[in-house]
Amino acid sequence: MMDRIRDEEKPLHIVMFPWLAFGHMIPYLELGKLIAQKGHRVSYVSTPRNIQRLPKLPPHLAPLIKFVSLPMPKVNNLPENAEATIDVSYDVVQHLKNAHDKLEQPLTHFLKSSNADSIFHDFTHYWLGPVASKLGIKSVFFSIFTPPLIGFMGPASVLKGTDPGRTKPEDFTVAPPWVLFQTTVAFRYFEIMKIADILSENDSGFSDLYRTGCCIENCDTILIRGCTEFEPEWFQVIQNIHQKPVLPAGQLPTTVFKCSDESDTWWWMKEWLDKQQSGTVVYVAFGSEAKPSQEEVTEIALGLEKSKLPFFWVLRVQRGSMDKDVLELPEGFEERTKGFGVVCTSWAPQMKIMGHESVGGFLTHAGWSSVVEAIQNEKPLVLLTFLADQGINARVLEEKKMGYSVPRDEQDGSFTSESVANSIRLVMVEEEGKIYRENIKEMKDLFVNTERQDRYVDNLLNHLRCLLKH
Incomplete structure (x- = not known):
């Protein structure tokens, strides 16, 4: 059964706009389902082919989750029908980011008429915070990356490169100075070398770190897939370095709507x-x-x-x-x-x-x-x-x-x-x-404790309501 919203509370309208990768789209959809379960409206934004490939919604939630399909912009070096990272080799992902950035205009157009209260966005959307702010929509940076990664990567100034906290790959193989407890959490040399492109500008003109820094800097709230009971010290690191509200989204375990026809x-x-x-x-x-x-x-x-x-x-x-x-x-x-x-x-x-x-x-x-x-x-x-x-x-x-x-x-x-x-x-x-x-x-x-997951969603919705009052 869906939880009843108290009469005096108008349902929220939340827009979700994940990065074009199924490892991002699915957790966004899981959170969307939990929010809809509480009687709120969700507009889930992606491109046509991605929306077609998402899991089917349970019938009782389908009226509350609306899929908003924005045509995939055409860019050089991106194959026809490529709309997610699964469709392209690793070196082509930069062109996918290029196409994704071109969704700014159609998304802005949708937001203007959406009457949305808040938008949940991913690490790639460096341009989205100012757009939402201008339209009076609260922006939530919803990271499907875990608290240890967000904490380890550091303050927005380091991510954007304005503070030269890390200048070479080796800097990522040790715990950074803002992590004040003993930990082995760091990249191994071969791991950071495999993804060294995240540190530099790519075809889209912006590095992944720069994008993330802008998203964190310009959002109203940081929401992270994770659980404060599992990694409390990392939530504290994030709070310390960003000085913004930081909320856990829970682990968002996958729920599958069982169709009668087993494949x-x-x-x-x-x-x-x-x-x-x-x-x-x-x-x-x-x-x-x-x-x-x-x-x-x-x-x-x-x-x-x-x-x-x-x-x-x-x-x-x-x-x-x-x-x-x-x-x-x-x-x-x-x-x-x-x-x-x-x-x-x-x-x-x-x-x-x-x-x-x-x-x-x-x-x-x-x-x-x-x-x-x-x-x-x-x-x-x-x-x-x-x-x-x-x-x-x-x-x-x-x-x-x-x-x-x-x-x-x-x-x-x-x-x-x-x-x-x-x-x-x-x-x-x-x-x-x-x-x-x-x-x-x-x-x-x-x-996978449903009560805890439920509590996290309630806390998030209460936080969003408070944001709207200010």
């Missing part, structure tokens, strides 16, 4: 999983953004084979149809692992796979949505980072003994099939890895 895809997967012993299958998936190199795929494949454990691997062989670099499995691998291993190169229902009792562990890139889904399903984590915030997420999980990272070369991030096999067996089978299996179960309540 054929899931049936064959379920049939295979049903044949495996309970807790023996390692599930392998690296999200919609990360794409391993050919060398990495080879080592992962051989590592899975050497682990002697059954595996279910969702492998994206290319990023978008224009990606020329198509990944291949080692010769003979599929024949040798027939029966005890599955490699799926198309979409797979991650929540259903992870919910299956035969799955006993998850080899993951440490993207936070995947981490939350694993904890929802009590699956211990083997970590293999590739991009973005994944290194910082991995440090947090290592510190809390919730995940174990595959050992790698510090300079280039290379790893061997033996280290993959040993890491999987440690976390899933061996006595030494029991702590990871137990800690994941213990943390579940912090991540």
Whole structure:
């Protein structure tokens, strides 16, 4: 049942505008559903193809969540129909940001007639704060990146480069001066080198750090996917460096509206999983953004084979149809692992796979949505980072003994099939890895407690009401 709004309170109208990546769009939609559940209106803004690809809404929320479709602007070097990061290779994402910036005018046009109370926006929208302010709409920087990452990245002046707090990649491999407690949370050298482009201007004219700095500087409130009980010290860091209201959005676990027609895809997967012993299958998936190199795929494949454990691997062989670099499995691998291993190169229902009792562990890139889904399903984590915030997420999980990272070369991030096999067996089978299996179960309540999540949403809505009165 939807929560009743008290008669004297007019429902709020909240606009949501996430970055064009499914790892961003889905948590925004989850929060949108929780807000609509309380009887408020949500306008969810994206481009046509992205809206078509979002999960279906539960019928009782559909009247309150309106999808606002803004045509995708055409820009050079962006393939036809590319509307999300999943559609393009990593080097083309800068052109996607270019197209995204061109949505400023149509979005402003929509906002003028929307009668919106507030807009929730992502890290890329450096131009949005002033637009909202001019229209009298409160802006909320809603970060799907976790509190440790936002805290670690530092004040707006450092992000925008006006304060030379960090000038070289090595500066990101140590805890910064504004973090006043002992922590291992920092990027490893190979992790920051993989994403060194976030530090510099790209085709769009602005670095990711600059964009984030502007978003934080110009917003009225900082809202972060996370939970104050799980990482209180990082919320405090953010509060200290930004001197603005900082609210937790909760972990926003994925909720799936169950359609009556189970897809054929899931049936064959379920049939295979049903044949495996309970807790023996390692599930392998690296999200919609990360794409391993050919060398990495080879080592992962051989590592899975050497682990002697059954595996279910969702492998994206290319990023978008224009990606020329198509990944291949080692010769003979599929024949040798027939029966005890599955490699799926198309979409797979991650929540259903992870919910299956035969799955006993998850080899993951440490993207936070995947981490939350694993904890929802009590699956211990083997970590293999590739991009973005994944290194910082991995440090947090290592510190809390919730995940174990595959050992790698510090300079280039290379790893061997033996280290993959040993890491999987440690976390899933061996006595030494029991702590990871137990800690994941213990943390579940912090991540999927509906009462706490509900309280966070109530606090957020009360805060938004207070903002409107000032």
